Amino acid sequence: MPKQKITKEEIIEIARQVFTKKGYHRTSMSEIAEICGILKGSLYHHFRSKEDLMTAAIDSFHKKFKEGAFSQVADPGLTTQDKLNMLINYSEKTYLEDEGSMMASIVLETINVVPGIAESIRTFFNEWIDNVSTILEEVYEREGARKIAKESIAAIEGSVMMMQIFKDESFLTRVHEGMRRRVNEKIRSLDLVENNK
Amino acid sequence: MPKQKITKEEIIEIARQVFTKKGYHRTSMSEIAEICGILKGSLYHHFRSKEDLMTAAIDSFHKKFKEGAFSQVADPGLTTQDKLNMLINYSEKTYLEDEGSMMASIVLETINVVPGIAESIRTFFNEWIDNVSTILEEVYEREGARKIAKESIAAIEGSVMMMQIFKDESFLTRVHEGMRRRVNEKIRSLDLVENNK
Amino acid sequence: MPKQKITKEEIIEIARQVFTKKGYHRTSMSEIAEICGILKGSLYHHFRSKEDLMTAAIDSFHKKFKEGAFSQVADPGLTTQDKLNMLINYSEKTYLEDEGSMMASIVLETINVVPGIAESIRTFFNEWIDNVSTILEEVYEREGARKIAKESIAAIEGSVMMMQIFKDESFLTRVHEGMRRRVNEKIRSLDLVENNK
Amino acid sequence: MPKQKITKEEIIEIARQVFTKKGYHRTSMSEIAEICGILKGSLYHHFRSKEDLMTAAIDSFHKKFKEGAFSQVADPGLTTQDKLNMLINYSEKTYLEDEGSMMASIVLETINVVPGIAESIRTFFNEWIDNVSTILEEVYEREGARKIAKESIAAIEGSVMMMQIFKDESFLTRVHEGMRRRVNEKIRSLDLVENNK
DNA sequence: TATGAATGAGTTTTCATTCAT
DNA sequence: AATGAATGAAAACTCATTCAT
Known part of the structure; x- marks a missing residue:
């Protein structure tokens, strides 16, 4: 009696949340299946393996x-x-919303152990760095922009971790404030130079 | 063969390294035992449980x-x-040296899952924050010093994570440089004020 | 090989017999699994724990x-x-048939040690006492009936134990005879009173 | 530094109590050692094996x-x-005092599994039966006396078990009362016959 | 005698995965 | 697609026992 109880996308979304909360190894396939309202075996219709499911979660x-x-x-x-x-x-x-960073959780658990995943994660962070960098290049020179982008994203991930330890969201919000302030100041100083001409 | 093959301290040191490299759940007691050159059962002579061993590693x-x-x-x-x-x-x-941060690994794997450990980790980070804060209070006022301390330590942990993802140590060294520069500048500005009086 | 090799009921029946013969702690899950012709891990598909399996055996x-x-x-x-x-x-x-009493075995092994089970056992004995009591109330007054019921069931359990020690079934059969005789005599004496009226 | 911390007799007494409370398999050598205030290894100076210790407890x-x-x-x-x-x-x-019967606990756990012990237990019960029988022969004929002795001891053991299930000492005290009453009545009836002569 | 480190086989339990229906 | 029984390897942990000091 094959009747679609849940879509692949919904499963991925659930998996993403559980992986974020409990980490990769502490999350079992049956647990994900249970939350999805299907049986463990049925998960394997959609994903060949746990690694496959996690990769899908990262990609999503x-x-x-x-x-x-x-x-x-x-x-x-x-x-x-x-x-x-x-x-x-x-x-x-x-x-x-996720109360944590899936990427951070998964990185540290799998980076030295499940090499296939490292690449997906690197790709994501590289793209994030590129995007922040692109924005910053409007006010910084290329090299400096990239450095600040890397620094900022590292600071965000670190603050998400501290947020989990201390159950205190201000770690994250303060990093973001700092980023905004820094760029605002830079822009103001550039405007000043401009006006002084 | 009853005589002491390895001290408790040596076991803890080995455990600390393995936990840091592979994470908590990917590290099995038999693996640690094997590296220690003793049998799994013998580990339990020194530590009542895996959690107990990890707590000892954190404390050490x-x-x-x-x-x-x-x-x-x-x-x-x-x-x-x-x-x-x-x-x-x-x-x-x-x-x-450790090629990573044990604290970060363990936090992300265990914080929502092995509650006993959270406290040890919080204690460590609190003390670290306190110490950086104490130093910074020599040049910043109290509140500001604490904020910067928290921000800096979050940034360090985040950069250690990025260091593992990209196998690039400059994430960490650059955060440290940033911290030094920031304080140096502050001190210089304070000196300037002093001299202008 | 996915298809059903053995039903849950059959597993319970096997477990009941093995628990009765060897006691709770001397019976291992792998032993039960082996007799069932399945693997240890498969047992856990049907029962969450050894205690769960034993509770099922008691209930059955x-x-x-x-x-x-x-x-x-x-x-x-x-x-x-x-x-x-x-x-x-x-x-x-x-x-x-069982060559012993599962209840007795399990009581003595688990009563001070696996508290969850005590209740199931108490429920069984209470119901047994109630039933014997109900019958006896036809010829004894309420209080006396209950006392004799308790006494009789204790005597049965004790005799089952002695039966195992001495490999002598007469312990049990004699208790039963005693119960029958006692009631018969009571009834005869009641009839006598009736007829004398 | 060999200094007698505890006598063999004291160890046996402790073992007897723990075996009675927790049963044979649920009692570990280290647990007994801990209560004795010595180390597990030291137990083996006094007893070659757990079975040996238990046999000593039975004999004591x-x-x-x-x-x-x-x-x-x-x-x-x-x-x-x-x-x-x-x-x-x-x-x-x-x-x-023991809140249970060591013999009963051990019988059911070991009778089909550790045959060496069965004999010790049989010897004890035989001697108990003999002694009750000897007393009863003063008022019953030989065969009857033995039957009642067996019945009574079975009833005692069963009531000790029920006492543990229901945490109710009256099971045991009532069996003893019953034994006393039965014999008193018999003696009274014998006296009557005597006097009627 | 007492210690305590080590053993090794055993226990319960977990879990990703397979597959016939 | 979904089921659910079964797998098998591996996990954490237990424990009676040994033995050099």
Whole structure:
């Protein structure tokens, strides 16, 4: 009696959430299946393996991030500050909703152990760095922009971790504030130079 | 063969390294035992459970950090910059040698899943924050010092994570540079104010 | 090989027999699995834990006793003696076939050690006492009936134990005879009183 | 530094109590050692094996019973009732203090599994039966006396079990009362016959 | 005698995965 | 597609026992 009880996308979304909360190894396939309302065996109709499911979860996260944020970085109608705010707001919303970072959880558990996944994660972070960098290049020179982008994203991931330890969201919000302030100041100083001419 | 093959301290040190590299759940007791050159059952002579062993590893890490770095923060013979450098050098050395942060790995794997450990981790980070804060209070007011301390430590942990993803140590060294520069600039600005009086 | 090799009921029946013969702690899950012709891991598909399996065995024993004996105690077509005989025959058959009492084994091994089980066992014995009591109330007053019921069931369990020690079934059969005789005499004495009126 | 911390007799007494409470398999050598205040390894100086320790516990129980009760059955200065009372009081005290019967616990756990022990237990019960029988022969004929003795001891063991299930000592005390009453009535009836001559 | 480290076989339990229906 | 029984390898943990000091 084959009747679709749940779509592949819904399973991925559930898996993403559980992986984020409990980590890769502490999450069992039967647990995901149970939350999905199907049986363990049925999961294997959609995904060949747990690794496959996790890769799908990473890709889906990446895709959502792309559509929700990265895609708008090229928008010529937005100011530098608008674009940065948009990116920051998107990631803040995501990390607060998920109460953690799936990428961070999975990286540390799998990086030395499940090599196939490392690449997906690297791809995601590279693209994030590229996007922040692109925005920053509007006010910084190329090298500096990239450095700040890397630094900022590392700071975000670190603060998400601290947020989990201390159950205190201000770690994350403060990093984001710092990023905004830094760029605002830079822009003001550039404007000053401009006006002084 | 009853005679002591390995000390409790040596076991803890090995466990700490393996936990850091492979994460908590991917590390099995038999694996640790094997590296120690003893049998799985013998591990349980020294530690009642895996959680117990990990707690010992965390505490040992904490203790080493305390002895190697925190203890010198109160030294009146050192300048603010010396103390900060000392702390930074110690953590940089530790994280580069271990090729990662045990605390970060364990936090993300266990925080929502093995509650007993959360407290040990919180204690460590609180103490670290306190020590950086104490140093910074020499040049910042209290509230600001604490904020910067929290921000810095979050940034360090985040950069250690990125370091593992990209196999690129510059994430970590650059955060440390940033911390040094920031404080140096602050001190210079304070000196300027002093001299202008 | 996915298809059903053995039903849950069959597993319970096997477990019941093995638990009765070897006791709870001397019986391992792999042993039960082996007799069932499945793997240890497959047992856990049907039962969450050893305790769960044992509870199922107790409940199944209880249910059989209920269906085979307790259910007929309310039958108005039977004389007091018939009902008592029916109950006695049923328990005698059960205990001789099993060569022991699962309840007794499990009680003594688990009562101070696996608290979850105590309740199931208490429930069974309470119901047994109630049933014997109900029959006896036809010839004794309420209080006395209950006392004799408790005494009799204790005597049965003790005799099953002695039966195992001495490999001598007469311990059990003699207790049953004693119960029958006692009631018969009582009835005769009541009839005498009746006739003398 | 060999200094006697605890005597062999004290260890046996402790083992006897723990075996009674928790059963044979649920009692570990380290647990007994811990209560004794010595280390597990040291237990093996006194006893070659767990089975050896348990056999010692059984023998010690048997010996105490012998000295405390059986030895007085031959006392010509006591009446039948006195002797029976003495035996009953002794066993009642023992079973209530121990909150259970070691023999019963161990029988059911080991009878089909550790054959060496079965013999010790049979010997104890045989001797107990013999002693009760000897007393009863003063008022019953030989065969009848033995039957009642067996019946009574089975009833005692069963009631000790029920006492553990229901945490209700009256199971045991009532069996003992029943034994006393039965013999008193028999004696009274014999006296009647005597007087009627 | 007592210690305590080590053993090794055993226990319960978990879990990703397979597959016939 | 979904089921659910079965697998088998591996996990954490237990414990009676040994033995050099």
